[in-house]
Amino acid sequence: MRRFRLSRPVALAWEHGLIRSGASVFDYGCGRGDDIRYLREHDVAASGWDPHYRPANPVEAADVVNLGYVLNVIENPAERADVLRKALAPARRVLVVAVRVDRGPLSGEAFEDGLVTSRGGFQKVYTQAEFLDYVESVCGCKPAPAGLGVAYVFKDPALEREYLARAALGRSAFGRRFTIAEFESSELGAAYLSFARKLARLPRPSEFPQFAALAERFGSPRRIRKLADAALDPAEIESLRLQKREDFLVCYGAMRLQGMRVTRAALLPAETQADIRSLWPSYRAARAEGERFLFSLGDPRQAAAAAQAASVGKRVAGSLYAHRSAEEQLPALNRLQLFAARQIVGDTEYDVLKLAADGQKVSFLRYPGFDNDAHPCLQSSLAVYLPRADYGFRDFSHSENPPILHRKDALVDETYPLYQKFAFLTRQEEKRALLSRPDIGRKRDWEKVLRQAGLEVRGHRLFRRKSWPAGP
Ligand SMILES: C[S@@+](CC[C@H](N)C(=O)[O-])C[C@H]1O[C@@H](n2cnc3c(N)ncnc32)[C@H](O)[C@@H]1O
Structure with missing residues (x-):
């Protein structure tokens, strides 16, 4: 069977920025070469070897080597470890390893340390912890878990630190600040801000001739006000400083959790070094705070208290x-x-x-x-x-009565593009006293509550039900 998209480990490495323009990829145990074909179509220099499908190809050094779902089909444990070492050798910056980690029991007959499945193939199915321990024991360094059954073994410490910083700050870490920066740097946004500075307040939509174009690009007037507020307000600068401070602590904690010792500031990305200089008297002071912060992770009461105080x-x-x-x-x-x-x-x-x-x-x-x-x-x-x-x-995908969500606006912040839509529905439902009921947490029960109240939800609006559905 030919695949028309990337396999999960290669897709993750792509999404995590490990495969980027100019990086080469070698797929060790590439099967029919679907990942190679896809990567080449996207201008990535990719090649691969497979004992069954591409035995004549040479094994070549590359920035990223992928060993995707190979280990779990190898029956002999000694050969398995040998393959892992052989795949690690040509990796210049990182090895991506993926195995099958099952969420439910897999049926089959026990063989060696795995199973022979009903289709006759051998499968060594790992648990996540077993997989990570195994990779560490064979490769001699702690892998970074990239997903269930997918791990990165870094050879380039700078790439590892960069990856960890991104992973620690979350995928959306740069999202909001990026939107604010995008607003400020766009021609329209900058014109709006400079007009605001002239007025010493935010212009009303009618005062700014290109407001419609601005709204088309950045959303509702309320959202534009938020973005402009964030771009202009000195309090936002203070809160950004606080955020940078917290970002450093999270990154520092993440590196320590990954077993890295960051003894010198010079080991950190240049931007982080500059942040530290502006926020702490010395790197030693920043590290000391980082250590205290990491220590607090072991105290669930502190984590619970932090969550209680969250502003989102x-x-x-x-x-x-x-x-x-x-x-x-x-x-x-x-x-x-x-x-x-x-x-x-x-x-x-x-x-x-x-x-x-x-x-x-x-x-x-x-x-x-x-x-x-x-x-x-x-x-x-x-x-x-x-x-x-x-x-x-x-x-819950097959459940007929799965848990459902209410008050979606409370889960996002006000700059989320659909915030207004969500909030409108919540207000309507609150007015009807629907949300204070204890029996609305599951789909069927909620539908019953709506029916009994003679209401229905269409889109994100609550309507009076037009007619009762015909009885049996
Ligand atoms: C489940 S397929 C995965 C193929 C591909 N990496 C992917 O993710 O689609 C497992 C592959 O491992 C290869 N393989 C089996 N033993 C191997 C070994 N000792 N060294 C390298 N590859 C091996 C098989 O030929 C097969 O193509």
């Missing part, structure tokens, strides 16, 4: 829920918790985060309909128990 997200029964777009705005300690959770399960797709009231559990919740459905259904949850470095997966 909604609290339900003591737990904090927040949309992924708000991840960057979580308190530093909670962001470090997220990093610690990703140390266990890697980067995992999710829409909403849940930080448990006890400060010990982080759950990544998938709501594929988050933007479009007024009350999206929970598809799956991956809960990570930090003290035990353990996790549990629950699949």
